[in-house]
Amino acid sequence: QQQQQQQQQLQQQWTFKYKWRPCPSCCAADDLHCREVEALVQNVLSFPNLPARIQRTLPSITADINSMASFVESMAAHFGKELTLCYIRRQPRLLNLNFDTVLDRCSSLREMLGIRDSDIPQMLRKCPQLLLVDSQTVKAAYEHIPRVVSFTPALVRGLVTKYPPVLVMSPQRLAGSVERLRQLCYTREEWTRDFEGISPGLLAYFLRDATDQLMRLEYLASTGERPEWQLREVMKPAGRSFRSKLRNFGQWEMRVKQRRAQAREAAAAAQQQAAQQAEAAAIKAELLAAEG
Numbered sequence: 001q002q003q004q005q006q007q008q009q010l011q012q013q014w015t016f017k018y019k020w021r022p023c024p025s026c027c028a029a030d031d032l033h034c035r036e037v038e039a040l041v042q043n044v045l046s047f048p049n050l051p052a053r054i055q056r057t058l059p060s061i062t063a064d065i066n067s068m069a070s071f072v073e074s075m076a077a078h079f080g081k082e083l084t085l086c087y088i089r090r091q092p093r094l095l096n097l098n099f100d101t102v103l104d105r106c107s108s109l110r111e112m113l114g115i116r117d118s119d120i121p122q123m124l125r126k127c128p129q130l131l132l133v134d135s136q137t138v139k140a141a142y143e144h145i146p147r148v149v150s151f152t153p154a155l156v157r158g159l160v161t162k163y164p165p166v167l168v169m170s171p172q173r174l175a176g177s178v179e180r181l182r183q184l185c186y187t188r189e190e191w192t193r194d195f196e197g198i199s200p201g202l203l204a205y206f207l208r209d210a211t212d213q214l215m216r217l218e219y220l221a222s223t224g225e226r227p228e229w230q231l232r233e234v235m236k237p238a239g240r241s242f243r244s245k246l247r248n249f250g251q252w253e254m255r256v257k258q259r260r261a262q263a264r265e266a267a268a269a270a271q272q273q274a275a276q277q278a279e280a281a282a283i284k285a286e287l288l289a290a291e292g
Contacts (some may be wrong), residue, residue, distance in 0.1 A: 017044040057092035074099035087128040108135035125166035163204035177210040184217040195230035
């Protein structure tokens with residue numbers, strides 16, 4: 001009965017042009033704005049309810065419901081319902097944008113990469129976050145790639161189209177990951193040749209999960225196991241397959257992660273202690289100055 005009363009109240013307050021349809025909802029019964037966004041998703045994108053990730057992000061979205069409706073309608077007309085839902089489900093903050101901004105950023109991507117309009121939707125499917133970054137920042141990230149790895153313009157384009165998130169990685173993170181890869185590859189002659197001729201596809205594969213890939217290389221470099229393996233043979237197997245071929249890797253990885261976690265905790269504790277000592281010294285100096 002209480003739920004029926006809440007629904008009646010909601011109907012009385014409702015002014016949004018789209019009607020909300022009862023469904024298993026993550027919105028609170030009295031959350032009018034959440035139900036409005038759910039109605040937008042139901043009616044424009046033909047999805048039964050509001051994805052929980054969007055619901056959790058709503059408090060940080062500043063656009064009003066009418067602006068959101070205009071944006072989602074335009075996106076659905078341009079990209080289709082399925083892709084639009086995919087984009088905003090993975091990056092709910094897209095709801096803060098207007099459609100003209102999306103078109104401008106898509107146009108900049110197309111011109112920068114020299115690709116067709118029809119290539120853009122799949123790029124955004126891989127990395128909808130590209131729409132949240134201004135064109136100048138994306139261009140700077142694109143121009144930074146050849147400084148990190150010796151790629152021709154064609155190879156840079158190949159890397160970006162295979163792994164668009166490289167354009168939203170911080171320059172420091174990209175440079176650090178590739179430099180660590182280089183260092184480990186130089187521990188073996190075969191890997192050195194592989195690294196110096198690395199393809200955009202293999203580098204993209206590495207960047208998708210650089211932490212895991214570096215852990216594999218560190219293990220093999222430190223133990224000397226599988227000296228015949230090329231770089232591709234190290235990177236390509238799925239996690240379970242890789243561990244099945246190297247039985248000691250799992251335990252070694254666990255020990256390394258524990259040591260690194262302990263080192264991080266010790267560094268954080270030392271930093272906190274130094275801050276406390278500095279604060280105590282400042283208070284002491286202030287008291288001595290007051291006494292003088």
